[in-house]
Amino acid sequence: MNKSPNPHRCLVETRKLCKTYPDGRVNALIDVNLCIRQGEFVAIMGPSGSGKTTLLNTLGALDNPTQGEVLFEGKPLGSWGSLDVFRSREIGFVFQAFFLLPTLSALENVQVPMFEGDLPVRKRVERARELLESVGMGHRLNALPPKLSVGERQRVAIARALANEPKLLLSDEPTGNLDSKNEAEVLDLFCDLHRTHGKTMIMITHSEEVARRAERIIRMRDGQIVADDPVVKTSRAG
Amino acid sequence: MYFTTFLLKNLLRRKVRSLLTAFGVAVAVGTTVALLGISKGFENSTLQSFEMRGVDIVVIEKDVLDQLNSNIDQKYVEVVEKMPEVAKVGPALVNLEAIDIHGNLTPVFVEGWEPGGYLFEHLEIKSGRRLVKDDGRVCLLGEAMAQKTEKKTGDTIEITGEPFEVVGVFESGNFHENNAILVPLAAYQEVQVRPGSITGFSVVVNKPSGTDIDHVIKTVINKINNLKGEDGRSARLSARTFADYAAQAMHLKMAEAMALMTSTIAVIVGTIGMLNTMIMSVMERVREIATLRAIGWRKSRVMRMIVGESLMLSLVGAVLGVAGAFAITGLLTTLPQVSGLVQAEIADSVILIGFLMAFLVGLIGGVYPAWRATRMQPSEGLRHE
Numbered sequence: 001m002n003k004s005p006n007p008h009r010c011l012v013e014t015r016k017l018c019k020t021y022p023d024g025r026v027n028a029l030i031d032v033n034l035c036i037r038q039g040e041f042v043a044i045m046g047p048s049g050s051g052k053t054t055l056l057n058t059l060g061a062l063d064n065p066t067q068g069e070v071l072f073e074g075k076p077l078g079s080w081g082s083l084d085v086f087r088s089r090e091i092g093f094v095f096q097a098f099f100l101l102p103t104l105s106a107l108e109n110v111q112v113p114m115f116e117g118d119l120p121v122r123k124r125v126e127r128a129r130e131l132l133e134s135v136g137m138g139h140r141l142n143a144l145p146p147k148l149s150v151g152e153r154q155r156v157a158i159a160r161a162l163a164n165e166p167k168l169l170l171s172d173e174p175t176g177n178l179d180s181k182n183e184a185e186v187l188d189l190f191c192d193l194h195r196t197h198g199k200t201m202i203m204i205t206h207s208e209e210v211a212r213r214a215e216r217i218i219r220m221r222d223g224q225i226v227a228d229d230p231v232v233k234t235s236r237a238g
Numbered sequence: 239m240y241f242t243t244f245l246l247k248n249l250l251r252r253k254v255r256s257l258l259t260a261f262g263v264a265v266a267v268g269t270t271v272a273l274l275g276i277s278k279g280f281e282n283s284t285l286q287s288f289e290m291r292g293v294d295i296v297v298i299e300k301d302v303l304d305q306l307n308s309n310i311d312q313k314y315v316e317v318v319e320k321m322p323e324v325a326k327v328g329p330a331l332v333n334l335e336a337i338d339i340h341g342n343l344t345p346v347f348v349e350g351w352e353p354g355g356y357l358f359e360h361l362e363i364k365s366g367r368r369l370v371k372d373d374g375r376v377c378l379l380g381e382a383m384a385q386k387t388e389k390k391t392g393d394t395i396e397i398t399g400e401p402f403e404v405v406g407v408f409e410s411g412n413f414h415e416n417n418a419i420l421v422p423l424a425a426y427q428e429v430q431v432r433p434g435s436i437t438g439f440s441v442v443v444n445k446p447s448g449t450d451i452d453h454v455i456k457t458v459i460n461k462i463n464n465l466k467g468e469d470g471r472s473a474r475l476s477a478r479t480f481a482d483y484a485a486q487a488m489h490l491k492m493a494e495a496m497a498l499m500t501s502t503i504a505v506i507v508g509t510i511g512m513l514n515t516m517i518m519s520v521m522e523r524v525r526e527i528a529t530l531r532a533i534g535w536r537k538s539r540v541m542r543m544i545v546g547e548s549l550m551l552s553l554v555g556a557v558l559g560v561a562g563a564f565a566i567t568g569l570l571t572t573l574p575q576v577s578g579l580v581q582a583e584i585a586d587s588v589i590l591i592g593f594l595m596a597f598l599v600g601l602i603g604g605v606y607p608a609w610r611a612t613r614m615q616p617s618e619g620l621r622h623e
Binding site: 054057060062063082084085087088089091092093095099101102103104107108111112113115116121124125160161163164 | 239241244248250251525526529530532533534535536537539617620
């Protein structure tokens with residue numbers, strides 16, 4: 001049950017999005033129509049192979065659709081001269097396995113996306129420090145990733161995703177590798193980013209409990225959206 | 239963090255591999271710089287010995303590439319001396335002889351010059367005396383040669399199996415002359431059993447003000463090249479400017495050709511080593527590169543990262559290689575077998591060639607792996623195990 005998209009209010013929108021992998025046998029996405037509004041916190045759920053990650057990668061311009069189109073702020077992604085520049089300016093990615101660079105400290109990892117910007121080195125360091133402090137990592141600035149707990153690594157990865165002030169934060173099972181305590185802390189951080197900073201966020205998860213921290217849940221199966229419903233908050237405020 | 243710091247940290251992740259790759263480049267650069275340095279040093283020394291005497295023309299036998307293999311009748315020296323454009327002529331019989339130095343047979347340039355000739359003008363006598371007209375089997379030792387042989391005025395030294403008395407020690411501004419032995423031309427012709435024969439002669443032309451010197455030199459070269467003997471046959475003389483002579487001298491050309499050939503092989507080997515390292519590095523970092531793309535790096539930034547790492551390794555290799563080349567040539571100058579032929583100095587231009595070569599190795603070795611890295615679809619790279 002897809003909501004009818006309103007192009008004037010969507011931050012990111014897909015129209016009849018299809019993705020078939022090169023062997024032609026797997027239809028990862030079939031006619032997906034979707035509108036994510038500015039400031040929304042959306043969870044995507046579905047079994048393995050349902051097309052969640054393909055959808056997320058396509059929304060973040062990491063993958064090209066076979067048919068259909070993705071619009072960002074009403075403009076097709078193709079109208080951006082370079083999808084790399086689009087990702088650099090508008091998108092922040094958080095991965096399940098963090099993907100931090102092991103030889104760089106937390107402070108240095110957060111600076112890596114900023115190489116694409118025009119900030120001088122001192123400003124980069126300053127901004128990275130502020131971001132790490134904002135995710136509660138101000139005390140581990142110079143720690144290398146192998147010396148950090150998994151929860152701390154994900155916090156650094158979130159700070160890195162925010163480095164270029166993206167409008168859209170995409171996260172693929174960000175709590176998948178975390179224990180329940182760290183999971184709660186990272187989700188609190190996401191909710192804070194959403195509530196306080198108005199970030200638009202799309203998060204893939206397998207956990208119903210995690211998904212309920214969002215304000216809307218999209219359910220996928222066999223490359224199609226089978227449900228798209230707002231979360232009715234009952235006990236815990238998200 | 240600067241981008242270069244980031245590159246450096248990437249390289250330090252695999253310290254041994256980075257060091258071995260840089261060492262590979264160092265061997266390539268070091269070999270090239272050492273060989274080119276020796277060859278260039280030889281050429282520069284030859285040019286300098288002519289330049290400091292104001293030599294305009296060098297004459298050797300026609301169709302012979304090198305003065306050492308040349309054989310000219312000395313009578314033509316007088317003919318050239320009488321030409322109105324000619325100021326001075328310096329005949330010489332030059333040979334590379336094996337001289338016994340402390341039990342080691344060492345190659346030494348022995349040069350037979352006419353006593354009183356202009357060739358001696360730039361030599362400073364440090365001890366003893368100059369050669370004079372009626373001298374027989376006597377010799378002057380270059381300062382470096384005197385030190386090596388530990389001979390002084392009054393001692394004797396064996397040349398072509400004959401004893402020559404050392405009558406003086408000289409200092410020349412030229413490396414090879416300082417390592418040479420000078421003997422009277424006639425005495426050398428006698429022991430070499432080459433009466434009336436020389437290997438070549440140098441010519442200084444008159445340079446009155448207002449004349450076109452190049453034209454005068456060309457005129458004299460033409461006259462010498464067209465000289466005929468008493469029987470009307472060609473004198474078979476080849477006159478060239480000293481710069482042309484140095485550029486075409488066989489021993490210099492051979493040394494240069496060997497250096498270039500070795501350099502080419504070294505560049506190929508160095509590039510293959512660099513390519514191997516950088517391709518491995520890219521293959522190991524597929525997911526990392528995909529992550530960098532995902533967090534906003536452009537293809538050009540990934541390209542700069544890979545090529546930058548490759549160039550950094552090359553730079554380290556170049557520094558090590560140039561240092562190694564100095565060490566090798568320094569070591570060679572201590573070996574009696576070649577000490578008089580090899581200079582410890584390496585020209586700046588040769589060092590520059592070494593660095594350019596390393597840059598080329600780094601560029602070629604980095605561009606292909608970088609191109610491969612940028613062709614990768616980020617979503618595929620993120621799935622890579």
